[in-house]
Amino acid sequence: xxxALELAERAVAAAEGDGVEAVVQAERSGFARFxxxxxxxxxxxxxxxxxxxxxxxxxVGTAAGNRVDDEGLRAxxxxxxxxADAAPEDPDLATxxxxxxxxxxxxxxxxxxxxxxxxxxxxxAAAIEAAGDMPVYGFFTSGTATVAVVTSAxxxxxxxxxxxxxxxxxxxxxVSGYAEQTAWAVRDMDPAAVARQAVExxxxxxxxxxxxxxxxxxxxxxxxxxxxxxxxxxxxFSGLALLxxxxxxxxxLGERHFDEKVSIADDALDPRGLPxxxxxxxxxxxxxxxxENGVLRGAVWDSVSAARAGDSQRSTGHAAPPALRRWGPLPxxxxxxxxxxxxxxxxxxxxxxxxxxxxxxxxxxIEPRHGILTGMTRDGTFRIRDGKIAEPLVNLRFxxxxxxxxTEVPGLTRETTLANExxxxxxRFAYGALVPALATAxxxxxxxxxxxxx
Amino acid sequence: MRAVxxxxxAAALAGGASYAxxxxxxxxxxxxxxxxxxxxxxDDVESEGIGVRVLVGGAWGFACDRRLDQTGxxxxxxxxxxxxKAAPGTHERAxxxxxxxxxxxxxxxxxxxxxxxxxxxxxxCLAAEEAMQNAAVKVTxxxxxxxxERKVLVSxxxxxxxxxxxxxxxxxxxxxxxxxxxxxxxxxxxxxxxxAGAGWEYxxxxxxxxxxxxxxxxxxxxxxAPICPAATTTVVLDSDQMALQVHESTGHPxxxxxxxxxxxxxxxxxxxxxxxxxxxxxxxxxxxxxADPTTPGGLGTFGYDDEGVPAVRTAIVEAGVLCGFxxxxxxxxxxxxxxxGSMRADGxxxxxxxxxxxxxxxxxxxxxxxxxxxxxxxxxxxxNKSWSIDDKRLNxxxxxxxxxxxxQGKRGRMLRDATYTGVTPVFWGSLDAVGGPETWAxxxxxxxxxxxxxxxxxxxxxxxPARFRxxxxxxAPS
Numbered sequence: 001x002x003x004a005l006e007l008a009e010r011a012v013a014a015a016e017g018d019g020v021e022a023v024v025q026a027e028r029s030g031f032a033r034f035x036x037x038x039x040x041x042x043x044x045x046x047x048x049x050x051x052x053x054x055x056x057x058x059x060v061g062t063a064a065g066n067r068v069d070d071e072g073l074r075a076x077x078x079x080x081x082x083x084a085d086a087a088p089e090d091p092d093l094a095t096x097x098x099x100x101x102x103x104x105x106x107x108x109x110x111x112x113x114x115x116x117x118x119x120x121x122x123x124x125a126a127a128i129e130a131a132g133d134m135p136v137y138g139f140f141t142s143g144t145a146t147v148a149v150v151t152s153a154x155x156x157x158x159x160x161x162x163x164x165x166x167x168x169x170x171x172x173x174x175v176s177g178y179a180e181q182t183a184w185a186v187r188d189m190d191p192a193a194v195a196r197q198a199v200e201x202x203x204x205x206x207x208x209x210x211x212x213x214x215x216x217x218x219x220x221x222x223x224x225x226x227x228x229x230x231x232x233x234x235x236x237f238s239g240l241a242l243l244x245x246x247x248x249x250x251x252x253l254g255e256r257h258f259d260e261k262v263s264i265a266d267d268a269l270d271p272r273g274l275p276x277x278x279x280x281x282x283x284x285x286x287x288x289x290x291x292e293n294g295v296l297r298g299a300v301w302d303s304v305s306a307a308r309a310g311d312s313q314r315s316t317g318h319a320a321p322p323a324l325r326r327w328g329p330l331p332x333x334x335x336x337x338x339x340x341x342x343x344x345x346x347x348x349x350x351x352x353x354x355x356x357x358x359x360x361x362x363x364x365x366i367e368p369r370h371g372i373l374t375g376m377t378r379d380g381t382f383r384i385r386d387g388k389i390a391e392p393l394v395n396l397r398f399x400x401x402x403x404x405x406x407t408e409v410p411g412l413t414r415e416t417t418l419a420n421e422x423x424x425x426x427x428r429f430a431y432g433a434l435v436p437a438l439a440t441a442x443x444x445x446x447x448x449x450x451x452x453x454x
Numbered sequence: 455m456r457a458v459x460x461x462x463x464a465a466a467l468a469g470g471a472s473y474a475x476x477x478x479x480x481x482x483x484x485x486x487x488x489x490x491x492x493x494x495x496x497d498d499v500e501s502e503g504i505g506v507r508v509l510v511g512g513a514w515g516f517a518c519d520r521r522l523d524q525t526g527x528x529x530x531x532x533x534x535x536x537x538x539k540a541a542p543g544t545h546e547r548a549x550x551x552x553x554x555x556x557x558x559x560x561x562x563x564x565x566x567x568x569x570x571x572x573x574x575x576x577x578x579c580l581a582a583e584e585a586m587q588n589a590a591v592k593v594t595x596x597x598x599x600x601x602x603e604r605k606v607l608v609s610x611x612x613x614x615x616x617x618x619x620x621x622x623x624x625x626x627x628x629x630x631x632x633x634x635x636x637x638x639x640x641x642x643x644x645x646x647x648x649x650a651g652a653g654w655e656y657x658x659x660x661x662x663x664x665x666x667x668x669x670x671x672x673x674x675x676x677x678x679a680p681i682c683p684a685a686t687t688t689v690v691l692d693s694d695q696m697a698l699q700v701h702e703s704t705g706h707p708x709x710x711x712x713x714x715x716x717x718x719x720x721x722x723x724x725x726x727x728x729x730x731x732x733x734x735x736x737x738x739x740x741x742x743x744x745a746d747p748t749t750p751g752g753l754g755t756f757g758y759d760d761e762g763v764p765a766v767r768t769a770i771v772e773a774g775v776l777c778g779f780x781x782x783x784x785x786x787x788x789x790x791x792x793x794x795g796s797m798r799a800d801g802x803x804x805x806x807x808x809x810x811x812x813x814x815x816x817x818x819x820x821x822x823x824x825x826x827x828x829x830x831x832x833x834x835x836x837x838n839k840s841w842s843i844d845d846k847r848l849n850x851x852x853x854x855x856x857x858x859x860x861x862q863g864k865r866g867r868m869l870r871d872a873t874y875t876g877v878t879p880v881f882w883g884s885l886d887a888v889g890g891p892e893t894w895a896x897x898x899x900x901x902x903x904x905x906x907x908x909x910x911x912x913x914x915x916x917x918x919p920a921r922f923r924x925x926x927x928x929x930a931p932s
Contacts, residue, residue, distance in 0.1 A: 030537070033906050035716040039541040043907060044517035044533050045803050047503065060493070065500040066520045076500075083496040086572035088580070090492055117537040125542030137718040139906050167906075169719045213929075244593045245631035326487060326495045361722070364842035366853050367871060369636045374851050374873075376844040395844050397851060397875065399929055423720070425908035446929045447875055449849035454715050454723040 001026030001048065004148035005158040007068055011052055012150050014070075015077040017084060019055035019096050020152040023280055023322055024048065027428040029143025030117055032124035036135045039124055044117060045143075049427055051322035054080040055096070058089040064322060092310075094303035097155035097282030105159075105268075105285075107275035109185035112162035113144045123191050127168050130192035134199045137454070138167040138180075140191050145428045149282035159277040163430035165420050166191035169379060169454075170198035176452040177201025178359050178379035180223065182420040182432050184274055201358065201380045205452040208392040209383070211445055217354030217410075218443035219347045219384065224357045225336065226419025226433035228373070229264070232402040233331045235368035237266070237290050239301035239318075240328030243309055246368045248403060249296050258294040259409035261339055265289050266300055266318070267434075268333035273418055274430050276333070281319035288316045290331070294406075302329040323426045332421075334433035339412025347439040349387035350410040355396070355443065356382040356389055371402035376449055397447035408441035455480070456616070458527045459608035462506045465531035467610055470539070471508035471515075473549065474531070475609040477760060478504045478522055479802035482568055487597040488579040494595070496572060503802035506530040510538035512545030516805040550786040550793045552763050554612035559619075559757025562750065563653030567600035567622035570654045575600075578662065582626050585666035590630040590674035598624035598657055599649060599900075605760075613762035621753060621912065623649025623898060624657045626666055630673040637676035637870060639855050641665045642897070643694050644838050649898035649912065650751040672856055675868055682857050682872035684928030688832035688921065689874055690825050693889070695854055696917035697897040698838045700815050703878045704736070704743050705913070707847035708770050708778070709796070710785035711808040721904045722845025725878065726776065728789055734776040737882025740818055743771035745780055745796065747811035752914035753898040754798075754811030761806065763795040770813070774882070782808050800909035807905050812896075814916035818888030825887050825921045832860040833927050835872060851875040875926045884925065889918035 004024045011022035026048045033041040051064045054077070061083025065076045115123075124140040141164065148158040166189060167180045179197035183189050220228070232248075234241075241247035268276040268285040278284050281303050289297045301309070302319035305328050318329035341347050348356060358380030366372040374397065381393040413436040420432045459476035466474035480502040487495040503520040504527055515538025519526035579596035586594040601621040608614050625647015627640040642648045642660060650656040691699060706712060707724040715723055726734065736743075747754055747765035756765055761783050770778040779785070783794035785808060797806040826834070840853035857872030858865045894916055902911040 029907075031907050032537075032541075033719070035718060036714075038543060038545065040514060040716050041805055041807075041905070042513075042515055042537045042541060043805050044537055045907070046518065046530075047520045047803060049501070061496055063498040063500075066502065067500070079498045079500075083498055083572055086576055087493045087496055088576065092492075117533065118540045121537065121540035121542060128542060135715075137715065139719065141907075167719055171715075171718060244629065245633070246629065246636045251633065322497075326485075326497075361845050362842045364840040364851070364853070366840045366873065367635070369631070369634075374840065374842045376842065376849060378845055395849070397842075397844075397849055399851070399873075423903070423908040424906060425903065425910065428907075444929075447849060447851075447926075449844040450725065450846050454718045454845075 001146040004146045005156060008148040008150035011050055011073050012152055014073040015052055015054050016081055017054040017056045021053040021096050022150050023051040024148040025427045026146040027143060029141065029428050030120040031139055031141045032120045033139040034124055034128055035137045037128045037131065050076060052076050052080040054084045056084040058093050059084045059087045060090055061087055092307045094307040096151040096153040099154040100284050102157060102277050102284050103269055105275040105277050106271040107161045107184045109162045112142055112164055112186040115142045115186060127166055127191035127195040130195040131170055131199050134170045134202060135172060136195055137169040137171060140166050142186060143428050151282055155282035157278050157282055163274055164189050166194045168195040168198040170202040171454045174453045175202045175205045176379045176454060177205060180420060182418045205380060205392040208394045208451045210448040211393050211396060213445050213447055215442055215444050217351045217441050219344065219351050219356045219437060219439045221358045221437050222417035222435045223359040223419050225435040225438045226421060227360050227363060228402060229334055230421045230433055231363045231365060231373055232371050233334055236371060237299045237331045238328055239299040239309060240305040242299050243305060248369060248371045249299060252296050255296060256294045257296055257403060258291055258406040260294040261409050261412060262291055262294050262406050263337040264291040265335045266331040266333050267335040270335060270434060273333055273434050274432055279317045279319040280321050283315045283317040283319065285317045300329045300331045305329055321427060321429050332431040336435045338414045338416050338436045341411045341413045344413060344437045347411050347413060347437055348384050348389060351384050351439050352387050354384045355393065356384055374399040379452060394451045395449035396445050397449060398444055399446040400444050404442050405440045410439040410441060412436040412438050455606040456608060456614060458504060458522055458524060459606055461524045462504060462527035462531045463608050463610050465528045466506060466508045466535055469532055469535035471510050471535055473509040473610050475607060476504055476506045477802060478606045479603065481603040481801060483601040484568065485599045486575040486579060487595060488583055489595045490593060491580060491583050493576060501801060504530055505799065505802045506534045507805060508534045508538050509547060510535055512547045513538045513541035518803040547784055548787040549783040552783060552793055555762055555764060556614045557757055559617040561620045561651050563620050565654040566602065567620055567654040568602045582662035582666045585663050586626060586628050586670040588670040588674050590677055591628045591670050592631045593629040595627040596662060607760060607762055609762055615758045615762050617757055619651065620653060621649050621651050622654055622657050623647055624660055624662055626662050626669055628670045628673040630677050632677050635677060637673055638839060639669045639673035640837060641669045646900050649753055649900055651753050651755045652751045676856060676870045679868040679870040682833060682869035682928055686924055686926055688829045688923050689925045689927060690832065690834045690919060690921045692836045692919050693893060693895045693917045694837050694897060695835050696815055696920050697915035698841060700813055700915050700917055702841060702843045703847055703850055705810040705813045708780050709808045710779040710781045710789060714785060714788065717904065720906050725846040725848045730776050732777060735774055736771045736776050736879055737774045738885045739773045740885050740888050741771055741774045741882050742816035743813065744769050744816060745811055745813050749812040751896055752812035753912035754914050759795050759797045760799050761794055761797045763793060766795055780808055780810060798911055800911065804909045807909060809911045810913040812914040817891045817894040817918045819890040822889060822893055822919050825889060825919055826860050826865060827863045829860045830862060833872060834858040834860055834865060848878050873928055881922060884922045885920055886923055887921040894918040
């Protein structure tokens, strides 16, 4: 969106306070969602939202809105000011971002930004046609999201990001397979290939068997690795969670708790992901090591949690979008280092006897401090026998401690995949995890669900 | 706003739409949260815009625009029709007939929750937090929310509906930790507490400050409580956990769009089929589920849904047999039964979906103690903590913040980290008692996710405590 920075500057100018921060989020996006090989929920969104934070003395107030005329800005500033006046003093008030050198990033593609409804529908059609006779469910989406942050302390930045995603669930009432692809440039997308991959996987899932509950060796495909780690990371690698004693990292920083093959960072600068230049407070992005060779290294911080931590803790540039700010700093660009396996088949061979999991569904955190969560496998779960994929399995319930899953990791693939972790609620903010497939010596299956298929 | 919506509908029809509707929405919402006796969040969000839905050649199109004026209306209509025209393939869609209505609705309220000064809201939270102070409690949180929304719907069939909603709610949480484990206790529910379609008087009735000491004490006590042992046993679920059980294992599977597979790519489908209507045994004869968008105080209470279908109470399960679905006009037409009435959109920027309204487990008889009385050995689960259920809504696992032994008909010692698991119709088939009307409570939750792009729905569930036999508690030994 043109003019986002100017709009943020106007919002700052409209507010009265000792410090002011304005965040503009502008979105232009299209979703061609299909089911049973027919587009059924096509959604085009155009919006601009404004978030204003006003500091008066040691009091902070915020307000948000989407009216961008002068009257709308005045009303917004008034509400933010009233909120500040009503708030008690905050003894650990965070400072506003100052002018800084921003990193150079990729992630904005003109061709992707130019995609309109016709092109979005065509790319969805490509997936539908490639699935042939197999009904396919999913979507193609593309969008442009602009974030501008201006503070009265001197920061003024605007970044425009593009993103695209194709998702395909190929399914009948007896079989199902899943694939997805995410990129910031449409030239890197192939929705037809995504659909073909889902169809091929679905074709191998008929006549699924149940599995006796117990602890199994397992290979997790990248979608499963991404979602499990993202859920774990929201508590484990959050500086706020560390302060509040719900992070697994508490009391363990600097210690080796995971297999030495496991290295995890948060890296929003990586062009293979969905790059971001600065966070929603205007703090520049940087690569943050979280786990290095199995050693727990650190967490991510925003300015509010950093101020509360004291001890010269600084923000690492992980302030969340305004709608999620209450949850504290969040790692939205997880990156797991690849291993030495040249293929998933090599991991399956390493595991020998176990299970293969394509993706997981509906995770729930049972106990954050120990990283215990539960969920179901879905759309491509298989038994591994004699180092090869064997019979398909029904959807399995699992209850795992993620640290246990990472304690002994026989291998990871060299290649990593960008697994999309956004579900496109609220204002568009695309994010994902760069992850390899991973083999583990322990994955606890606790029950059987229904067979594949819808 | 009506004129703007009419402009959008006219533009859509001029662009080739055979059907069009337009929703203009102006929403203001506030969330005030305090944490560890400091203000954590004071959000005051205004959002307005128009969403236009069209049918062109049997294909849907939807577009929205934040400009709630004639230009925004026309632009949204043109983009919606162009998207519908671009849809690949051939399409055929019928909508169940509905009598066009011209009507209005207004949430009953004594005090508009938005009008309550922010300072009063903050003070209420801080007072509740003050009452939660406890040496073992590391984090206390209190929050209240308020919302006011005006929504105007105009359709090409002649429907014009103007609705004025308010909502509000609140809750408190205490997290105790001892360096090894952490334990959460909240009231009156988890994640945002509980909300109602009502004025600020609802928040005052919650008694957050009154309940705060108990919440903190129980969080601290959980640190010393034993882990709930695994067993196949009798369980009693409190009304809060029952509300979520209803939501996940009867609400979502009876959404007819899930039954037809249109949610398969995200939230999932359903173990139910269209032909199960009227014959499938969902649970025991004590199981009676109703969808009621007329319930006073419900978050799913309205005069008309987002297709302009008037609110009507509908039986979903009667005496354990499936007898209804949650429907849209499109899915009702496909089923050949019903007329819609459950279509709801998240604000102006999303397309309406089949959503729960207020879905209730109808009460039985007796008190909570009566439910315990017939249990020699069992577990009482209180207040949800974790939830997970498969894509067909069959296999679920829920955890609660606290559990209690039941021994010889009485509540015994406290247990922590309690979970139970089951398969939906088997579990409901084991229902052998539901508490009476005096134990029935209405809960409102605001975080029900569905759709791509994602949408949040605000729904309510009324439930009484209930008892189930032969349930797997904890993780079964392998």
